[in-house]
Amino acid sequence: MTPLSVAQTSEPAALDTAAAPPARPFRWRFLLGFVLPIGAAVLWEAAVRSGIAEGRLMPPPSRILATLADLARGGELWWHAQATLARVGAGFALGVAAGTALGALAGASGLWRALLDPTLQGLRAIPSIAWVPLFILWLGIFEASKIALIAVGVSFPVYLGTLGAILSIDRKIIEVGRIFRLSGPALVGRIMLPAVLPHYVIALRSGLGLGWMFVVAAEFMGASEGLGYLLVDGQQLGKPAQIISAIAVFAVLGKITDAILVALTAPLLRWQDVASRS
């Protein structure tokens, strides 16, 4: 082993600690994300206008915007969006209630879990659309069967997320609660709920995403209003601009409702921000 030479220890070269960190440049990079969609839209618009492409089945952006404007002016757009939103809202509420209750039960005790989980996992394996004929027989072709389908779709990710979140609570944190003599509702309220919340919000978000997916399926099965109806109607009457308009509205509404969910829960998860900031 080489003996450590003391002579080698010297004052470190003066580090330039005084220099200010470089000012962070304005980040243009996020704009890159717009290049492809906007570029494609502009190219397509140009191609159709110059007559290179026909644009009958794939209408150019200007025609889609005009269709959207027409639908909006007539009040139709709002009418259809409202119908769809109401269905998603009702189905989401029911699905979250059921998924949360079942997840909490299964998470609360091994006995409940052994009783519930195999059946729920089995039901989950069924593609939810397969329920459609049965729901129509049971609940008719109107709102009830649609909301039921959405609720089923929403409930599984919420159930799984709730159960997983409860099972992943650190036992060491629960012990902290016990040391401070918490038990029962106090332990649940002061330790378990806050510990579960971040996972639960993610479960809600994936549930909401599935809710939007299933509302389309529900509206395909015979609706006289709703964005899904606009899709079917656009297909049957050969109006591609209407189909793309409806798709665009789905995208916007899906994003907005997700953002609302995130904004509503953000104050409860403020402590998590620290990690991303530092």
Place this chain on the structure above:
Amino acid sequence: MLALNAVSKRYPNGTRALADISLAVNAGEILAIVGGSGCGKSTLLRLAAGLEAPTAGHVQVDGEPIAAPHPAVGLVFQEPRLLPWLTVAGNVGFGLAALAPQDRAAKVDAALTRVGLADYAGRWPRELSGGQAQRVALARALVANPRVLLLDEPFSALDAFTRVDLQDHLLDLWADTRPTLVLVTHDIEEALVLADRVMVMRAHPGRIAGVLTLDTPRPRDRQSATFDRAKRQLLADLGRAGAYRSGEEAFPAAAI
């Protein structure tokens, strides 16, 4: 006074973690517990904290039986175990929910001042260093003025400098209210710097192998000849208790 009377602990899987332990820790005394892994020293602490119940015998604090966590007994874990969704102040005041907000705030502030983190009240646990987080955990345990404070390898996850710093700090804190301290540690120097008595345990099943009494007044000089003698004595005791395999003179590097 913390007393264990003929305490045994056997886990459902048949492991005998503790066999017939009797022990009395005087009020205001600092007792360190050392021993090899599996000697039941952490189990002993968990029994004293009321987190687990003994299979036989009983645990008492000032004559009161401890069957469940007790307000007179505080516990600091190896990890800070701060609740990440509460600020530093929220964590320290966690056990004071029954107090009026202004009383709680005053106590929390006093406790944070004592551990030197008064300016950190509004921070989140994720923003703290390991040493700071463990000081918050100390404040959380001390804020209720426990008569007995149990520490389960509280500084073992910290770097050497922070550890020495916190050992000195713990002595200062102890000097304020003089609670009974029971400290489980792997660190022989830590035991010798802090404790009035060092209890050596042996494993399979967990028993008391011996108790070393230290008369040198604190603060103790880690470089002194007395300290060195005590260290040799304790290492020999630990060797006899089977905490590590030793030759006649050759201590394993890790133990020194």
